[in-house]
Amino acid sequence: MDRHYLLYALEGAVRLEADGQRWTLPPARAALIRAGHPITITVLSKLTTASVLFSPKVMATPQRVLTVFEMSPLARELVRECRDWGSDAGPLSPFAERIFGTLADVVQKLALVPSKCVLPSPISPQLVKAMQLTESMAHTDLSFEEIAVMSNQSPRALARRFASEMGMTWREVLRHIRIMNAVEALSTTDTQITQIALCVGYGSLSGFNSAFRQKMQMTPTEFRASLRS
Structure with missing residues (x-):
């Protein structure tokens, strides 16, 4: 994948493996995945997620290949706002670009405090x-x-x-x-x-x-x- 990937768990839990580490992603948390790096996903239960893709032009390269972190109320609201613009929505408006840019900044800051649900491989x-x-x-x-x-x-x-x-x-x-x-x-x-x-x-x-x-x-x-x- 050529875009950075935000995976937000709404219901259910998954295990994520990448870069020699295994994470648990429970509900109300999110994972930030660096572009160009495959991950292994194990679904543990019925799962509902929201996903946001970021062009490298919008988001700077994340520090880690994969990080799980707590979602703040602001981040959750920004994800909800992004639902209006899918992959087939065409060019983004200036307003949409600001929303995606703000979300990128927020999740990168949140990712600086990773979840403790991680284990080296x-x-x-x-x-x-x-x-x-x-x-x-x-x-x-x-x-x-x-x-x-x-x-x-x-x-x-x-x-x-x-x-x-x-x-x-x-x-x-x-x-x-x-x-x-x-x-x-x-x-x-x-x-x-x-x-x-x-x-x-x-x-x-x-x-x-x-x-x-x-x-x-x-x-x-x-x-x-x-x-x-």
Whole structure:
């Protein structure tokens, strides 16, 4: 694609992968995608989105290939205003050009504060295997030593791979996975928060609330309410 792309999730959630990172895009958030870079999209539920394409003449090249961020009330209103001009609308009027230009400036500023729902992608086959095991068993009371044994690595070697490829310890990665799974559940189901906490691997609601707030800067209840903003 030769244009920068704004993908705004209105309903449902998706996973986006690009440039060695995986993001979760829940409702009321948006992703800014740099022109000329393919991304992988995994739809997690019934999905409704709004999209805006920006010519490089209108928007400066985004700093990152893909960034997910919070949408402000102004950005949401500007997206709604842009619905009047589709791909077959012909040349834009001076007013339309100002609207698109303003939206481009606003979303680039918002993208400077990216969402925390991001996880680096592993590179080595050994870490890919360890990550697959961790993700498939994240809801259980697993240990780092068990993951090392099941992926045929020593704990020391595996710890080095997590540090060098993910920039985190295994325990930090596990916490990221559990919170991202919780974000997806909060975004796509009406399941009670206590049940979600148990399903993603937390033994208590208080522990889940604390971990979620630390990662997302809001409680699970506040996050679910923000999906309808």
